[in-house]
Amino acid sequence: MSELIKTDIGDFFVKHTKNFEKEPPDSMWENIESQVPQYSVSTVNNSLLKYLVSGIGLSIIIIAAILFYFQVNQNKTEQSFINQKNVNNPNSKQIVDNKIDYTDKKSTLSSIPENTNTTIATKQNSNIKINKNNLNKPITNNVASEEPKKTMKYSINAATYKNINEIIFENGKKENVIILKNPVPNAFGFYEIDISKLSSGTYNIWIITNENKTLHKTETFN
């Protein structure tokens, strides 16, 4: 006699039917297929796409930060180079001096001796020259500049004459009051003659070169 096995009804049915399969009718897929949605490409691997987009965004930010860092550093380097250049460049310094030491030149001007070949830059004079010219006077090659109190200089444009041996100031009595031998033009291309000690009167200004003696001008000084 075979052993009788008592089984819970639920377990009995599951045991004998849990792997039950049944083929659906052929038309089933046609009904389903007609309602399958059209997927957009973005639905595929959404998480991968998100990581990709995040990665690209992060890379852009990092690259922008690096470029910005180098740009700032480059600006700093350029600025320091420019500063160094300015320090080393005498012209730039001179330009700065022109602007700032406008009044300082008075001291140097007063110390200039007579009849010497000097090439001291007298910016103040040139500035005064310009100012005087602006007072409804035509611009000339030579202008007498007014120095405070003592020093007066008379300028002749060096471009006017070549190979000047002497510049002579002759008074009304035909006396050579100032003789400037082998004059050297200053940095601005002018011969400067100190006329501080000239007394009032009219003078002939002679230019003696290798070739000839030329009357430059007759000037009256007060």
Added chain:
Amino acid sequence: MQSEKEIILACLQNNHEAQKLLYKIFAAKMFGICYRFAQKNNQAEDIMQEGFIKVFKNLSKFKFQGSFEGWVKRIIINAAIDYLKKYGMHFQEINEEITEQCDIVEDEATSKLSVEDLMELIKALPDSKRLIFNLYAYEGYSHKEIAEKLNISVSTSKSQYCKAKKMLQEQLINIKNKSYERVN
């Protein structure tokens, strides 16, 4: 031979062949489940169709975490529940908990029963009892989970399950008795 993942990705690329292949892989198994939940053949087909349409509509949401078959099965079962609810399945609320042991002796008579015969016995159950019997015995839901899903009390779920077993037990005994009568 393509892997399951490759087939799914191909489906999401609007590859119709891959979509048909995916359906064919799971069709027989899932239709068997639908057949068990439904009372009639046409109901099983409706549940199957609605279920698979939902599978394809939600395919992009599958994260390749866990079993794809399990994921499809859950959708099919939910489709079955929704279908039965839609077509007037109702539960008799029972506050009293009935827990009667229902056993069957496996003998020669029961061994002669085919799978289809047993399936027919399940399909003969009333909708509510058949649903709870399927969820508890076949799908492993607890009575608490069944109660939440069907919006019924736990005691109702237990009672309905017990009654389903009782009915099946009676059916099996009838079959056995008839078998013995023939022999005799």
